[in-house]
Amino acid sequence: MSKRALITGASSGIGAALSRRLARRGYEVWLAARRLPELESLARAIEGEGGRAHAISLDVSKPEATEQAVAALDREVGGFDLVLANAGVGGPAHPVAKQTFADFRAVMEINLMGAAATILPVIPGMVERGSGHVVGISSLAGEVPLPAAADYGTSKAALSFFLASAAADLIPRGVAVTDVHPGFVRTPLTDKNKFPMPFLVELEQAAEIIDRGIERKKRVIRFPLPLKAAISGGNLLPAAWRDALVNRNRPV
Numbered sequence: 045m046s047k048r049a050l051i052t053g054a055s056s057g058i059g060a061a062l063s064r065r066l067a068r069r070g071y072e073v074w075l076a077a078r079r080l081p082e083l084e085s086l087a088r089a090i091e092g093e094g095g096r097a098h099a100i101s102l103d104v105s106k107p108e109a110t111e112q113a114v115a116a117l118d119r120e121v122g123g124f125d126l127v128l129a130n131a132g133v134g135g136p137a138h139p140v141a142k143q144t145f146a147d148f149r150a151v152m153e154i155n156l157m158g159a160a161a162t163i164l165p166v167i168p169g170m171v172e173r174g175s176g177h178v179v180g181i182s183s184l185a186g187e188v189p190l191p192a193a194a195d196y197g198t199s200k201a202a203l204s205f206f207l208a209s210a211a212a213d214l215i216p217r218g219v220a221v222t223d224v225h226p227g228f229v230r231t232p233l234t235d236k237n238k239f240p241m242p243f244l245v246e247l248e249q250a251a252e253i254i255d256r257g258i259e260r261k262k263r264v265i266r267f268p269l270p271l272k273a274a275i276s277g278g279n280l281l282p283a284a285w286r287d288a289l290v291n292r293n294r295p296v
């Protein structure tokens with residue numbers, strides 16, 4: 045029997061590209077997001093390539109409803125083998141001085157609460173079966189405090205911490221956990237950015253890196269190399285020096 049994967053944010057960008065790759069690797073995929081027509085057209089394209097795909101309408105900004113929907117779907121399919129919490133919004137172009145609490149909460153609801161509501165309901169079944177894999181799409185922006193990214197960076201740093209803590213619980217019980225930290229990837233999300241995006245990675249290349257890491261059940265996937273090296277190096281500096289350095293390249 046083929047393995048079953050749930051992918052949120054599958055209607056465009058990284059989620060759509062990864063869904064296609066997972067289907068080509070033999071996964072039956074459940075494609076979730078708000079834009080059903082995009083999901084249905086992706087599902088048709090996957091089926092046209094000989095895969096199996098289902099389009100699911102899901103709004104992860106409603107975490108309680110998401111938890112219930114994912115739990116019900118998990119029961120219906122007999123337990124997902126792979127769950128990829130990819131749905132996300134925002135980026136480093138949102139100065140904190142222009143942010144309201146409502147803006148901040150909206151990003152948290154999707155990037156953090158939405159991801160937790162996607163992952164938590166499938167974990168008991170995976171633990172019971174002693175197998176399964178949960179993946180969260182975080183960001184290199186969650187590793188370094190960037191200007192104009194207090195909401196986005198906080199949501200991704202928190203998601204990564206959640207995944208790291210979950211990994212400590214789950215890996216000894218046979219469930220793999222992968223935390224993905226992309227740099228800039230060309231998708232509809234970054235197409236809106238007006239600022240320079242160093243070491244921008246093309247979508248298919250990013251999807252290939254992530255897919256290969258998922259296949260190997262890597263704990264953390266960080267790319268591209270020059271940006272991850274710069275961020276790791278910057279984080280070794282005293283905080284005031286690092287802040288001065290990142291402020292020289294303000295996105296807005």
Ligand SMILES: NC(=O)c1ccc[n+]([C@@H]2O[C@H](COP(=O)([O-])OP(=O)(O)OC[C@H]3O[C@@H](n4cnc5c(N)ncnc54)[C@H](OP(=O)(O)O)[C@@H]3O)[C@@H](O)[C@H]2O)c1
Nearest residue numbers: 053055056057058077078079103104131132228229231233
């Ligand atoms: N592109 C980058 O440079 C980059 C870098 C690091 C991390 N990431 C992360 O990668 C993930 C995918 O982003 P992307 O670049 O591929 O952007 P994208 O093309 O804009 O895709 C975002 C996806 O999230 C879905 N989504 C947004 N709000 C949602 C909601 N309330 N409920 C359900 N789905 C929702 C969107 O679907 P609907 O609109 O149809 O709901 C869409 O499918 C995000 O978590 C992002 O933070 C991206």
